[in-house]
Amino acid sequence: MNIRKCPSMILIITSICAFLITSCSKDADLLSEYVIQDDQNLSLNNLLVNDTFTTTRNSTIILDVLANDNITNIENVKITSTTDPKFGEIEILEDNTLKFVVPEVIHVEETEAAAVETTEESTVAPADEPTVETATVNPAQEITEETVTETIVYTTETTNSDNTVQTDSATVIVTIVEENTNQFNLLSVTELIAKADFAIYNRQLPSALNDTENESYNGEYGRILRICENGDQGDIYNLDVLQGMVALFEASGDKKYINDVIEAYTVLFNTAKPSKDLSQSGASFDDNYLSWWGNPNSNLTLSGIVGQQQLSESRSFMHLSRLLWVMHHSPNLRGETNSKNGNTYQKDYEYLLNFLETNFWDKWFARNSLIFQHSGVDSSAAWAYIAWNLWDITNNNKFKTIYDRFNEDIGIEGVNGGMRQHLDTNSKNSSAYQWNTSFNDNPYQGRSITDHGHAARVVKFMVEDYTNGAQFYNEIDMQKLMNSISVFWPNSLEAEGEIYYWMDGEFQTGYEKKRNFMPEGWMSLGRFDENLQSRFEKMFTGYFDENRTEGVFWGELAYNKAYLEGSIKYPEN
Numbered sequence: 001m002n003i004r005k006c007p008s009m010i011l012i013i014t015s016i017c018a019f020l021i022t023s024c025s026k027d028a029d030l031l032s033e034y035v036i037q038d039d040q041n042l043s044l045n046n047l048l049v050n051d052t053f054t055t056t057r058n059s060t061i062i063l064d065v066l067a068n069d070n071i072t073n074i075e076n077v078k079i080t081s082t083t084d085p086k087f088g089e090i091e092i093l094e095d096n097t098l099k100f101v102v103p104e105v106i107h108v109e110e111t112e113a114a115a116v117e118t119t120e121e122s123t124v125a126p127a128d129e130p131t132v133e134t135a136t137v138n139p140a141q142e143i144t145e146e147t148v149t150e151t152i153v154y155t156t157e158t159t160n161s162d163n164t165v166q167t168d169s170a171t172v173i174v175t176i177v178e179e180n181t182n183q184f185n186l187l188s189v190t191e192l193i194a195k196a197d198f199a200i201y202n203r204q205l206p207s208a209l210n211d212t213e214n215e216s217y218n219g220e221y222g223r224i225l226r227i228c229e230n231g232d233q234g235d236i237y238n239l240d241v242l243q244g245m246v247a248l249f250e251a252s253g254d255k256k257y258i259n260d261v262i263e264a265y266t267v268l269f270n271t272a273k274p275s276k277d278l279s280q281s282g283a284s285f286d287d288n289y290l291s292w293w294g295n296p297n298s299n300l301t302l303s304g305i306v307g308q309q310q311l312s313e314s315r316s317f318m319h320l321s322r323l324l325w326v327m328h329h330s331p332n333l334r335g336e337t338n339s340k341n342g343n344t345y346q347k348d349y350e351y352l353l354n355f356l357e358t359n360f361w362d363k364w365f366a367r368n369s370l371i372f373q374h375s376g377v378d379s380s381a382a383w384a385y386i387a388w389n390l391w392d393i394t395n396n397n398k399f400k401t402i403y404d405r406f407n408e409d410i411g412i413e414g415v416n417g418g419m420r421q422h423l424d425t426n427s428k429n430s431s432a433y434q435w436n437t438s439f440n441d442n443p444y445q446g447r448s449i450t451d452h453g454h455a456a457r458v459v460k461f462m463v464e465d466y467t468n469g470a471q472f473y474n475e476i477d478m479q480k481l482m483n484s485i486s487v488f489w490p491n492s493l494e495a496e497g498e499i500y501y502w503m504d505g506e507f508q509t510g511y512e513k514k515r516n517f518m519p520e521g522w523m524s525l526g527r528f529d530e531n532l533q534s535r536f537e538k539m540f541t542g543y544f545d546e547n548r549t550e551g552v553f554w555g556e557l558a559y560n561k562a563y564l565e566g567s568i569k570y571p572e573n
Contacts, residue, residue: 047069047070047071047158047168048069048070048156048168048169048170049069049070049170050170050171050172050173051063051065051170051171051172051173052172052173052174052175053172053173053174053175054174054175054176054177054491055100055102055174055175055176055177056102056176056177057102057103057104057105057106057176057177058102058103058104059101059102060099060100060101060102060431061099061100061102061174062093062097062098062099062100062428062429062487063097063098063099063100063172063174064097064428064505065079065097065098065154065170065172066079066096066097066156069170071158074096076158076159076160077096077156077157077158078096078156078157078158079092079096079098079154079155079156080092080155080156080157081154081155082098082152082153082154082155083151083152083153083154085100085150085152086150086151087102087103087106087148087150087176088100088101088102088103088150089101090152093430095427095428097428098152098154098172099430100150100152100174102174102176106148106176147175147176147177148175148176149173149174149175149176150173150174150175150176151171151172151173151174152171152172152174153169153170153171153172154169154170154172155167155168155169156168156169185534186530186533186534186537186561187537187557187561188561189251189252189558189561189562189565189567192537192554192557192558192561193248193251193252193254193554193558195554196244196248196551196554196555196558198219199219199220199549199550199551199554200219200220200221200241200244200245200551200555201218201219201220201221202218202219203219203220203550204218204219219551220241220549220550220551221241221245221260221264221551223549224239224241224242224264225263225264225267226300227239227300227301228264228265228267228268228271229267229271230271230298230299230300231268231271231272231292232292232293232294232295232298232299232300233291233292233293233294233295233299233305233307233308233309233312233313234294234295234296234299234301234302234303234304234305234306234312235299235300235301235303235312236268236292236312236313236315236316237301237303237305237311237312237315237316238301238303238316239264239316239319240319240520240549240552241549241551241552241555242261242264242265242316242319242320242323243318243319243322243520243552243555243556244520244549244551244552244553244554244555244556245257245258245260245261245551245555246258246261246319246322246323246326246555247555247556247558247559248555248558248559249261249326249569249570250326250559250562250568250569250570250571251555251558251559251561251562251563251567251568251569252558252562252569253569253570255336255338255339258323258326258327258345259338259339259340259341260340261319261323262323262338262340262341262348262352263340263341265320265352266341266348266351266352269290269355269359271292272290272291272292272359273290273291273292273293274287274288274289274290274291275287275288275289275290275291275308275363276288278291278292278293278307278308283306283307283308283309284307284308285308285367287363287366287367289358289359289362289363289366290355290359290363291308291359291363292308293307293308294306294307294308294309294312310364310371311379313360313364314360314379314382314383314386315382315457317356317360317386318382318385318386318457318460320352320356321356321385321386321389321390322389322464323352324349324352324353324356324389324390324393325389325392325393325571326570326571327345327348327349327571328349328392328393328571329571329572329573330570330571330572330573331572331573332572333345333570333572334346334349353393356386356390357390357394360386361386361390361399370411371383372384372387372402372405372406373410373411373412375412375438375439375440375442376437376438376454377419377422377435377436377437377438377439377450377454377458378437378450378454378455378456378457378458380406380410380419380439381406381419381457381458381460381461382457382461383402383406384402384403384406384407384419384461385457385460385461385464387399387400387402387403387406388403388461388464388465388468391403392468405418406418406419407419407420407472408420410439412439412440414440415439415440418439419435419458419462419472420472422435422436422439423435423477423480424436426483426484426487426503426504427504428487428504428505429483429484429486429487431479431480431483432480432481432483432484432486432487433477433480433481433483433484433503434449434450434484434487434503434504435449435450435455435458435503436448436449436450437449437450437451437454445508445509446509447502449502449503449504450502450503451501451502451503451508452488452489452499452500452501452502452503452518452519452522453501453519455503455521456518456519456520456521456522457519457521458521459481459521459522459524459525460520460521460524462477462478462481463478463481463521463524463525463527464524466478467527478525478528481525482525482528482529482532484503485518485522485525485532487500487503487504487505488500488501488502488503488504488505489518490505494535494539499518518536518539520552520553520556523536523553523556523557523560524556524559524560526556526557526560527559527560527563527564530564533557533560533561533564536553536557536560537557540553540554540557
């Protein structure tokens with residue numbers, strides 16, 4: 001059954017819960033691996049630092065206990081042992097972290113039960129009050145308090161330069177709570193739409209970077225129209241808010257959003273010129289396909305794109321392909337009239353689809369038959385996303401071929417398979433994913449592992465693939481993606497408004513720790529779990545950055561909430 005096309009609560013709950021039952025987990029516990037970690041008092045040797053973490057029952061948490069320790073050469077340190085926990089199980093992993101598994105039902109140890117019984121029996125009631133019989137706690141009785149504390153001592157061995165071995169110990173305190181304390185009151189679809197509307201249409205934005213012609217923008221949509229009117233190849237890269245507006249249309253059914261998206265792309269397409277007339281310095285092509293020219297000296301976003309490059313188009317036209325997919329599956333809508341331009345939606349649909357097929361897809365494949373085979377995973381994912389939408393719309397196998405190859409065999413020499421084979425186990429959490437920036441493992445900023453920003457485009461593709469029928473990705477993949485967030489965005493950073501740059505939970509070298517947006521591709525995972533959805537809402541409440549438009553995030557979150565409720569308005573089928 002096509003889950004995405006029938007987003008009822010029954011389907012959602014059935015599919016998600018089926019997975020969670022088999023994995024001995026709960027939806028409400030998806031964020032249980034997000035920990036709150038604070039530096040405590042130094043141990044006596046002033047080397048190891050005591051740690052505190054917070055988690056929930058029925059959870060698995062990775063304790064990176066060495067992260068806050070005063071160790072010069074971490075490669076010479078190894079955790080050799082731990083004390084046995086009272087509750088759950090502890091395991092030392094190869095990367096010197098501790099895997100702590102907390103059961104759903106927590107029992108009192110016999111010694112604790114005896115202590116409780118003795119204390120209660122020795123209590124003497126005041127003479128003027130009746131004696132109340134107090135029940136004793138049996139050794140196997142479940143703890144009823146919401147919060148319990150686990151104390152674990154870990155021991156390390158450090159090999160010194162003279163080959164002597166130093167042994168040290170420190171204490172880990174894990175607070176186990178009944179429920180996820182990070183819960184944030186979920187906003188309604190209406191409230192989320194209101195936040196998106198304010199950002200898109202009402203918020204006054206300062207002029208962007210070198211755009212000196214406008215002192216301010218009337219909302220993010222005003223900025224988008226300015227970018228489209230400018231008709232610069234580099235500016236096209238920055239049309240992300242249109243994605244949020246398509247999501248708002250799907251969630252609300254309000255046609256103003258698609259009217260405005262259609263207007264923006266129409267304005268942009270009207271600025272395109274035959275490529276042979278754009279033969280300036282930089283990448284140029286002597287053909288009749290319509291294109292734009294990237295001029296770093298005159299674009300509005302300082303993208304650095306010169307000439308004609310597919311990157312900006314593939315990134316932006318992902319949003320267009322989604323709009324066309326929604327319209328394709330909404331035949332009644334296509335028979336109506338667009339109140340903004342007077343066209344039927346069918347006419348708009350045909351115009352946009354023809355432009356996308358001809359002056360994007362055919363254009364770039366005519367220029368390079370291997371154009372989609374980028375070593376950069378995120379760029380190839382954009383092509384695969386567009387390919388799936390166009391294949392579903394047209395039933396043309398030329399699109400399906402590219403979609404299949406991205407997932408099964410990217411076709412780059414020396415690369416085994418495609419994205420499916422490129423998914424690696426996260427080094428910090430064996431139940432999470434990470435992958436490299438490029439299929440051929442070329443480093444980016446000195447590292448092979450991708451940053452969470454570039455990963456977002458891949459995540460968006462995987463989520464939509466799953467919700468449109470699970471052709472390559474399934475519930476387990478969605479779970480692992482959600483677990484990945486716990487690695488680069490743990491609770492320990494949340495209070496500081498920071499996110500680790502890399503998927504394996506490391507900050508970007510050479511940069512001060514700072515707030516880094518959770519790119520919109522990760523937002524789509526909120527449709528599978530209310531706790532994750534609430535965490536995203538909390539993240540963006542009261543926060544705005546002019547260069548990473550806010551409307552797309554609130555639009556995605558509005559869609560998520562409607563999806564969770566089973567109230568998606570479009571597509572029609």
